[in-house]
Structure formats: structure tokens, C-alpha cells
Amino acid sequence: MTAIQEHNLNPRxxxxxxxxxxxxxxxxSCGFFTLERFNVDEKWKTTMTVSxxxxxxxxxxxxxxxxxxxxxxxxxxxxxYIDWFLTVPLQIIEFYLILSVANxxxxxxxxxxxxxxxxxxxxxxxxxxxxxxxMLGFILGTIFWLYxxxxxxxxxxxxxxxxxxxxxxxxxxxxxxWIVTVGxxxxxxxxxxxxxxxxxxxxxxxxINKILFxxxxxxxxxxxxxxxxxx
Numbered sequence: 001m002t003a004i005q006e007h008n009l010n011p012r013x014x015x016x017x018x019x020x021x022x023x024x025x026x027x028x029s030c031g032f033f034t035l036e037r038f039n040v041d042e043k044w045k046t047t048m049t050v051s052x053x054x055x056x057x058x059x060x061x062x063x064x065x066x067x068x069x070x071x072x073x074x075x076x077x078x079x080x081y082i083d084w085f086l087t088v089p090l091q092i093i094e095f096y097l098i099l100s101v102a103n104x105x106x107x108x109x110x111x112x113x114x115x116x117x118x119x120x121x122x123x124x125x126x127x128x129x130x131x132x133x134x135m136l137g138f139i140l141g142t143i144f145w146l147y148x149x150x151x152x153x154x155x156x157x158x159x160x161x162x163x164x165x166x167x168x169x170x171x172x173x174x175x176x177x178w179i180v181t182v183g184x185x186x187x188x189x190x191x192x193x194x195x196x197x198x199x200x201x202x203x204x205x206x207x208i209n210k211i212l213f214x215x216x217x218x219x220x221x222x223x224x225x226x227x228x229x230x231x
Contacts, residue, residue, distance in 0.1 A: 009070055015196055018203040019066030026059035029211050036218055044221035047097045051214035054087045058210050075195040080202065081125040085118070091213055092117040092148060092180075095157055098173055098217070102166040109156050113148065120144035124191065138191055145184065152177040172220035176213060183209045 009016050030052050037048040061083035065076035092113045099105045120141050127137015151157050152173075161173045183205065190201030 013070070015199045015203065016066065016070045018200060018207075019062060019069055022203050022207050023059055023062035023066055025207065025211060026055045026062060029214065030056035030059055033214055033218060036222070040218075040221040043101045044217075047094055047101070047217050048221060050090050050094055050097065051217050054090050054210055055214055057086050057090075058083055058206060062206075069199065075199060077128055081121065081128070084121045085125075087210065088121055089114055089117040091210070094213075094217060095152065095173065095176065098169055098176075098220075099157065099160050099164070102164050102169055103160055105160060106156070109160075113151065113157070116144045116148050116151070120148070124187075128191070138188065142188060145188075149177075149181050152180060168220045168223070172217055175216045175220075179209055179213050179216070183212070 009020060011017070033048055033055060034052040037045055037052065040048055061079050065079045065083075068074050068076040068079070093110065096105055096110045096113060099109075123132075123137045123140035123144070125137075126132045127134045127141065131137075157173075161170060164170060186201050186205035186208070190198045190205065193201065
């Protein structure tokens with residue numbers, strides 16, 4: 001197996017630029033969240049640990065994805081979905097962990113969110129790799145994404161959020177559910193584009209939906225709130 005020849009990054013290759021930018025930003029974020037874990041209340045430490053895992057795993061995958069794109073001009077779809085299979089369920093589990101900071105949360109909620117997030121990514125992967133019809137994969141993945149949104153706005157998770165008295169939990173939960181709703185809408189759009197547009201949108205999506213997502217959790221863990229809701 002021959003080593004991949006290193007190529008200089010073309011300044012007009014905006015996808016390649018985004019790969020480099022985001023890989024470095026994710027690595028820096030991982031270091032920041034790891035250090036900040038020691039500066040938050042004990043009840044938030046697990047959520048901060050998961051934030052470090054999300055950004056650390058993503059940074060390592062972006063290191064390989066940027067090489068494949070810059071050196072070979074190929075869509076690093078396999079690495080992309082390996083990353084998502086690991087990080088997206090962790091992000092969805094963060095909702096369970098956030099609610100658990102001040103409430104006893106049923107384990108069933110944990111499993112519902114976990115299974116829905118895995119199936120959402122699975123059907124997207126099967127569609128993008130041609131194992132099943134591409135549009136079928138898109139539709140099935142979107143159904144599970146919409147289920148997650150429903151759970152966060154109207155389901156058991158929303159009910160537990162409404163019953164908590166901790167304003168920092170309400171802030172984090174409300175902000176993150178809108179990231180999952182609006183920020184994650186980037187991915188279905190990217191799914192329908194060609195490789196260049198797809199990777200550019202996917203990279204922008206990961207920048208928002210991983211770093212900002214984890215940053216909101218850090219902010220909620222670090223500071224006290226007087227407002228009961230962000231929205």
C-alpha cells in the first residue's frame with residue numbers, strides 16, 4: 001500500500017479550506033472542553049466529558065477526511081459516517097445527561113434517543129453508499145430526525161424540561177433543541193447536492209452543530225442564569 005502523496009492546499013478549494021479550518025477548530029475545542037471540565041460544578045462534569053469526546057473524535061476523523069479530499073479529490077464518505085455514528089448519538093445523549101443534572105430521568109428516554117439517532121445515521125449511510133435506494137435512505141433518515149425533534153419539543157424530554165426549576169438546564173436544552181432543528185437541517189440539504197456542495201455544507205454543519213453545540217453546554221455549566229428560557 002503506497003503512501004498518499006501530499007499536495008499543497010489550493011486557496012480556491014473552499015471545501016479543502018473548510019476541512020483544514022474545522023479540523024483545527026475541533027482539536028482546539030476538545031482541548032478547551034477537557035480543561036474546562038475541572039472548572040464546572042460536579043453535576044456538569046459528565047456532560048463536559050462527552051463534549052470533549054464529541055469534538056475529539058470529530059477532530060481525528062477530519063484529519064483523515066481532509067487528506068482524502070485535498071490529496072485525492074474524493075468524497076470521504078466512509079470516514080464521515082464513522083464519525084457521525086460515534087458523535088451524533090453522543091450529542092443526542094447529551095439531552096438526557098443535561099436533564100439528569102437536576103432530575104431523575106427514565107432510562108427509556110435514553111434508549112429512545114439513542115436508537116433514533118443511530119437509525120437516522122444508518123439510513124443516511126445506506127442511501128449514500130448505494131446499499132438501498134438513495135431517496136429511500138433520505139426519507140427514512142429524515143423520519144427519525146423528525147422524531148427526535150418531536151421528542152425534544154413535545155415528548156417526554158420536553159415534559160421533563162418543563163418541570164425542572166434549574167434555569168441553566170432550560171437554557172441549554174432550549175438552545176440545543178434549536179440547533180438540532182435548524183442547524184441539522186443543513187445535512188438533508190447537503191445530502192441532495194453533488195460532492196463539492198455536499199462536503200462544503202457538511203463541514204459547515206459540523207462546525208455549527210458540534211462546536212457550538214458543545215459550547216452551549218459549557219456556557220450553561222459555567223454560568224448562572226436568571227432567565228427561565230432562551231426562547
